[in-house]
Each structure stands twice: as structure tokens, then as C-alpha cells.
Amino acid sequence: MRVLYWFRRDLRIRDNKALIKAVSKADKVVAVFVIDPEALRDRKINFDDPRFIFLLDALKNLSSKIRLHVLYDRTREAFEHLLGRYKFDAIYTASPLSWHEDTLIQEVKDICGRSGVRLIEVVDNLLADPSSVGSPINFTMFYRRWRKLVNAKTVGEIPSDNIVEIDETDLNELCRKNGWRIPEKRMWRADWYHHRLQSFNYRKYAVSKDYPYLDGTSKLSPYISLGIVSVREVFNQAVKLSEEFVRQLAWREFYYYLKYRYPHMKNLELNPHRRGIAWENDKYLISVFKEGKTGYPIVDAGIRQLKTEKWMHNRVRLIVANFLVKDLLVDWRIGEEFFKEHLIDYDEVLNIGNWQWSASVGIDPIPIRIFNPTTQAEKYDPSCHYIKRYIPELRDYECEKILNPIKYKISNYYEPIVDHYERIRKFKDIVSRARENSTYH
Numbered sequence: 185m186r187v188l189y190w191f192r193r194d195l196r197i198r199d200n201k202a203l204i205k206a207v208s209k210a211d212k213v214v215a216v217f218v219i220d221p222e223a224l225r226d227r228k229i230n231f232d233d234p235r236f237i238f239l240l241d242a243l244k245n246l247s248s249k250i251r252l253h254v255l256y257d258r259t260r261e262a263f264e265h266l267l268g269r270y271k272f273d274a275i276y277t278a279s280p281l282s283w284h285e286d287t288l289i290q291e292v293k294d295i296c297g298r299s300g301v302r303l304i305e306v307v308d309n310l311l312a313d314p315s316s317v318g319s320p321i322n323f324t325m326f327y328r329r330w331r332k333l334v335n336a337k338t339v340g341e342i343p344s345d346n347i348v349e350i351d352e353t354d355l356n357e358l359c360r361k362n363g364w365r366i367p368e369k370r371m372w373r374a375d376w377y378h379h380r381l382q383s384f385n386y387r388k389y390a391v392s393k394d395y396p397y398l399d400g401t402s403k404l405s406p407y408i409s410l411g412i413v414s415v416r417e418v419f420n421q422a423v424k425l426s427e428e429f430v431r432q433l434a435w436r437e438f439y440y441y442l443k444y445r446y447p448h449m450k451n452l453e454l455n456p457h458r459r460g461i462a463w464e465n466d467k468y469l470i471s472v473f474k475e476g477k478t479g480y481p482i483v484d485a486g487i488r489q490l491k492t493e494k495w496m497h498n499r500v501r502l503i504v505a506n507f508l509v510k511d512l513l514v515d516w517r518i519g520e521e522f523f524k525e526h527l528i529d530y531d532e533v534l535n536i537g538n539w540q541w542s543a544s545v546g547i548d549p550i551p552i553r554i555f556n557p558t559t560q561a562e563k564y565d566p567s568c569h570y571i572k573r574y575i576p577e578l579r580d581y582e583c584e585k586i587l588n589p590i591k592y593k594i595s596n597y598y599e600p601i602v603d604h605y606e607r608i609r610k611f612k613d614i615v616s617r618a619r620e621n622s623t624y625h
């Protein structure tokens with residue numbers, strides 16, 4: 185029996201359930217990964233983008249452990265080619281997590297159907313199956329149930345004796361052909377997680393996680409997002425040291441559960457009373473926000489971190505997302521798209537779920553959460569270390585002035601583009617109008 189193993193967001197050989205299953209079922213396994221130019225275009229990823237280099241780096245590491253073919257083509261065309269040219273008995277792959285992957289899998293399933301090949305999906309990359317948690321109505325209930333269902337038993341590493349080659353490109357050939365290179369100096373290294381997993385201070389996480397100037401969160405999200413590290417390994421490392429960390433992993437799975445239960449949440453607000461809000465979507469305010477020139481230093485620093493590092497601290501993501509939606513009255517979908525175009529840990533489900541939560545249009549027992557950028561900055565960056573790291577032109581100013589941009593004018597820095605209090609009144613007003621117009625009374 186010869187099968188094709190399709191790597192997608194599970195770029196590892198350790199604790200990879202779908203891969204182990206494929207290897208145990210077949211005498212010969214051909215391993216492929218498809219770099220799809222459509223997917224790169226959709227996220228505005230160029231070949232010199234740190235996100236592309238991170239992917240290449242991850243594929244290089246994987247190729248050093250297993251014979252891996254890498255194709256650069258649209259997914260459907262790559263599979264039409266592979267199934268047209270070679271005989272396979274089945275394709276194995278991990279179950280899709282996002283809507284984007286649902287579409288890809290369906291396309292490949294259609295091609296398989298025409299070629300008489302089975303496509304076998306194996307549930308992985310989750311600690312509990314979203315279909316088994318029942319119908320919790322909020323995160324707290326979900327967490328309680330999910331915690332009892334977590335199965336973090338790892339499955340070890342695959343024996344690679346039956347991984348075979350076919351006459352297709354590998355990563356080296358593709359890199360040579362397309363002039364892709366992995367620079368020696370790079371911000372995100374695909375093998376860094378080994379060290380981080382062991383050395384991260386989980387014990388301090390509950391107190392350090394909200395302060396963006398500290399190295400207080402794991403920064404494992406890009407690795408979890410591409411499946412470079414197994415989420416079970418992360419859980420096992422953290423569980424004895426920090427339940428708060430485990431709770432964050434539960435947030436990840438809560439959003440997958442919401443997607444499973446409410447697949448329409450991709451484009452539609454989960455809270456029916458919050459649909460049809462009359463967003464202003466002012467083009468000027470949106471462009472100032474995207475350039476990180478809002479005059480609220482904590483927001484601007486977050487945007488700069490996002491653009492330079494392709495990652496942003498969670499507390500700052502919350503501040504920035506709240507600001508765009510509630511202070512600038514911009515549709516959360518525009519923010520979601522902006523993050524998609526920059527985040528190295530981009531995950532369609534987590535991004536949409538978190539944006540909905542931040543916009544107070546998702547599932548949250550608190551009807552409207554307001555994040556005041558001034559008080560948030562005072563609380564979480566009290567000495568302005570984070571702000572000054574990303575906005576060096578503010579280095580010589582007193583922190584008190586930086587934290588209160590409405591009270592103190594800073595020469596040579598942008599003036600606040602809106603008055604927070606005035607805009608929040610307006611936000612509440614447009615939200616209550618949407619509720620009045622809602623058909624769900």
C-alpha cells in the first residue's frame with residue numbers, strides 16, 4: 185500500500201498523530217507540503233517576509249528529518265498533478281482547523297473522488313475534540329468541561345524507514361529555482377521552540393503575562409500555529425507549573441469549539457444583537473491606525489511591534505483591537521484583515537474569534553468591555569518601557585506625559601486622533617441602535 189501524507193499545519197514528526205497513522209497503515213509513504221501562491225497572496229506574504237522565511241525554515245527542519253517533497257503550486261493543481269502521475273491508495277492528513285483549510289480539503293477530496301483515492305483525515309492539533317464538550321454557553325463553562333476531557337498522551341516519533349521518494353521537487357531544488365533563501369540573521373527561528381519550551385518561566389506566567397515590556401509570555405504561538413510543536417507537548421510542559429497557561433490553551437480550543445458549533449461566525453457576529461452595527465469605517469482614521477500614528481502611544485507601539493516583528497503581545501492586541509473598533513468605530517472585520525496581513529501566528533479561527541470578542545460582538549458574559557488606552561497603558565506599561573522600545577522618538581519624554589496624550593501635548597508626536605470618552609459614548613449609541621433594529625428580541 186502506498187499513501188500520500190499531506191503536511192499542512194503539522195510541520196513536525198514528533199507527536200504527529202495523522203503522520204503516525206499513515207506510516208502504520210502503509211508500506212510506502214510519500215510526504216508532501218504544498219506552498220500555495222494563492223494562500224501567500226491572500227495574506228500579502230512576499231518571499232522576503234519573515235513569515236515566509238519562518239515557513240521555509242520549518243520546512244528545512246522537517247526535510248532534515250524526513251524525505252519531504254515540496255511543491256510550489258495551487259493546492260488543487262498540485263493534487264491533480266500528483267494523482268494524475270502516481271498511483272496512491274489513500275491520502276492521509278490532519279483534520280482541518282480553519283475555514284480556509286475546509287475549502288482546500290474539499291477541493292482535494294473532489295479530486296480524490298475522481299481518481300478513486302480515499303482522503304483520510306485524522307483529528308489532531310487539539311487537546312480535546314470540540315464535538316465532545318457538549319454545548320457550553322461561555323468560556324468558563326467550556327473550560328470546566330474541556331479540562332476534564334484533555335488527552336495529552338503523546339505518540340512519540342515516527343520510524344521513517346517507509347518514507348519514500350518520488351520524482352518531485354524538494355525544498356532545496358525549489359529554493360534554488362526561485363531564489364528563496366533563509367538568511368542567517370532572522371528574528372523567528374523554527375527550532376527555537378525546543379529551548380523555549382524548556383526554559384520558559386511557566387511559574388511566573390500568571391503574573392507576568394499582561395506586561396508587554398516583560399518577556400512574560402511563551403511566544404510559542406507561531407510554532408503552535410504551524411504545528412511545529414505539538415500542543416500536547418506544550419500542555420505537558422506547562423501543566424504542573426501553571427494552570428493559568430493551560431487556561432490560555434483552553435482559549436485557543438474555545439474558539440475552535442465556537443467554529444465547530446457556529447460555522448457562520450466567520451463573517452457574522454456571534455451575538456445576534458450586535459449584527460448590522462452602523463460602523464463609520466472612516467478611511468482617514470483607518471489609514472492613520474494602520475500606520476501607527478493615532479497619537480495614543482500604546483496603540484502606535486503595538487502597530488509598530490506588529491509590523492517589525494510580525495507578532496504583538498496579547499495585552500496590546502486587546503488594546504489595539506478595542507481602540508480600532510470602539511474608539512474609531514471601525515468594523516472588526518477590517519481589523520481582522522489587517523492582522524491577517526501581518527501576524528506570523530495568524531490563525532483564521534483565533535483571529536476572527538478574538539476580534540469578535542474584542543469588539544463585544546462575540547460570546548462574552550460582559551455585554552460591553554471598554555479598554556481605555558490611557559488607563560491600560562498606565563496599568564500595563566507604567567514606566568513606558570514597551571512604548572519607548574517601539575517608539576524611540578519618545579525616549580526622552582517623561583513617562584507621565586506619554587501615558588496621558590490627551591492631557592499633555594508632546595511636541596514632535598502625533599496628536600490623539602480622537603477623544604476616547606466622546607467616541608465611547610458614540611460606540612454605545614451605535615450598538616444600542618443595532619440592538620433596537622435587531623430581529624432577536
Ligand SMILES: Cc1cc2nc3c(=O)[nH]c(=O)nc-3n(C[C@H](O)[C@H](O)[C@H](O)COP(=O)(O)OP(=O)(O)OC[C@H]3O[C@@H](n4cnc5c(N)ncnc54)[C@H](O)[C@@H]3O)c2cc1C
Pocket residue numbers: 393401402403404405406408409432433435436437439496497498501502505523527529530531532534535536538539542
Ligand atoms: C485581536 C486578537 C487577535 C488575535 N489573533 C491571533 C491569531 O491570529 N493567532 C493566534 O495564535 N493568536 C491570536 N490571538 C491570541 C493571542 O494574542 C496570541 O495567541 C498570543 O498573544 C500569542 O503569544 P504567546 O504564544 O506568547 O501566548 P501565551 O500567553 O504564551 O499563551 C500560550 C498559547 O495559548 C494560546 N492563546 C493565548 N491566548 C489566546 C487567546 N486569546 N486566544 C486563543 N489562543 C490563545 C496560544 O496558542 C498561545 O501560544 C489574538 C488575540 C487578539 C486579542
